[in-house]
Amino acid sequence: NAGVTQTPKFQVLKTGQSMTLQCAQDMNHEYMSWYRQDPGMGLRLIHYSVGAGITDQGEVPNGYNVSRSTTEDFPLRLLSAAPSQTSVYFCASTPPIGSGGQETQYFGPGTRLLVL
Amino acid sequence: AQSVTQPDIHITVSEGASLELRCNYSYGATPYLFWYVQSPGQGLQLLLKYFSGDTLVQGIKGFEAEFKRSQSSFNLRKPSVHWSDAAEYFCAVGPLRRAQKLVFGQGTRLTINP
Numbered sequence: 001n002a003g004v005t006q007t008p009k010f011q012v013l014k015t016g017q018s019m020t021l022q023c024a025q026d027m028n029h030e031y032m033s034w035y036r037q038d039p040g041m042g043l044r045l046i047h048y049s050v051g052a053g054i055t056d057q058g059e060v061p062n063g064y065n066v067s068r069s070t071t072e073d074f075p076l077r078l079l080s081a082a083p084s085q086t087s088v089y090f091c092a093s094t095p096p097i098g099s100g101g102q103e104t105q106y107f108g109p110g111t112r113l114l115v116l
Numbered sequence: 117a118q119s120v121t122q123p124d125i126h127i128t129v130s131e132g133a134s135l136e137l138r139c140n141y142s143y144g145a146t147p148y149l150f151w152y153v154q155s156p157g158q159g160l161q162l163l164l165k166y167f168s169g170d171t172l173v174q175g176i177k178g179f180e181a182e183f184k185r186s187q188s189s190f191n192l193r194k195p196s197v198h199w200s201d202a203a204e205y206f207c208a209v210g211p212l213r214r215a216q217k218l219v220f221g222q223g224t225r226l227t228i229n230p
Contacts, residue, residue: 040223
C-alpha cells in the first residue's frame with residue numbers, strides 16, 4: 001500500500017488563482033480529512049468526508065471546496081487563492097468503523113502552499 | 117467547545133535525560149486522546165492513543181502517556197530521550213468513533229542537546 005499520497009509537494013500561487021490539491025489513499029478508508037498547519041496553531045480541520053458523496057465542514061472551511069466522488073480520492077480546491085491561505089496542507093484518512101482501527105488517522109506527507 | 121493546550125512551545129533536553137510534554141484538554145464527553153509526532157518536512161505519525169481502560173498508555177518508540185481525568189491532562193513521557201526524538205509533538209482530542217474530526221494542540225518542538 002502507498003498509504004496516503006498528496007500532490008503536489010510544493011506550489012506557489014498568485015492571489016486570485018485557483019488550484020486543486022490532490023489526495024488519494026489505497027487503504028479503502030471511509031473517512032478522509034483535510035487540515036492546514038500554521039506555525040503556533042497546530043493543525044486545524046478544513047473539511048472532512050465520511051464516505052463517497054458525503055462531505056462536511058470543519059473548523060476553517062472558508063475559501064475551500066471539497067468533493068468525494070470515490071472512496072480513494074478527496075481533492076481540496078482553492079477557488080481564489082489569498083495570502084492567508086499560505087500554509088502546509090495535510091490530508092488524512094481513517095479506517096472504517098468496525099475495523100478495529102477507526103480511531104487512528106493516517107496522514108499524508110503534506111503540500112506546502114505559498115500564495116503571493 | 118473542545119480545545120487542547122500544550123503549554124510548552126519549545127523544550128530542550130539533553131540526550132539520555134527524561135522527558136515530559138504537557139497536554140491539557142477541554143472536552144464535554146468521553147474523549148479520544150492522541151499524541152502524534154512530526155519530523156521535519158514529514159507528515160504526522162501516531163505515537164499512542166487512549167479512550168478507556170488503563171490510564172497509562174504505552175506507545176511506539178518508548179513513549180508513554182498518562183490520562184488524568186481530574187486534571188484534564190494527557191502528558192507524554194519518555195524515560196531517556198535519543199537524538200532521533202527531536203521533532204514536533206502534537207496532542208489531539210476527538211470524539212469517540214469520529215477521529216476524522218480531531219482538534220490539535222499548538223505543538224511542542226523538542227530539541228535534543230548532545
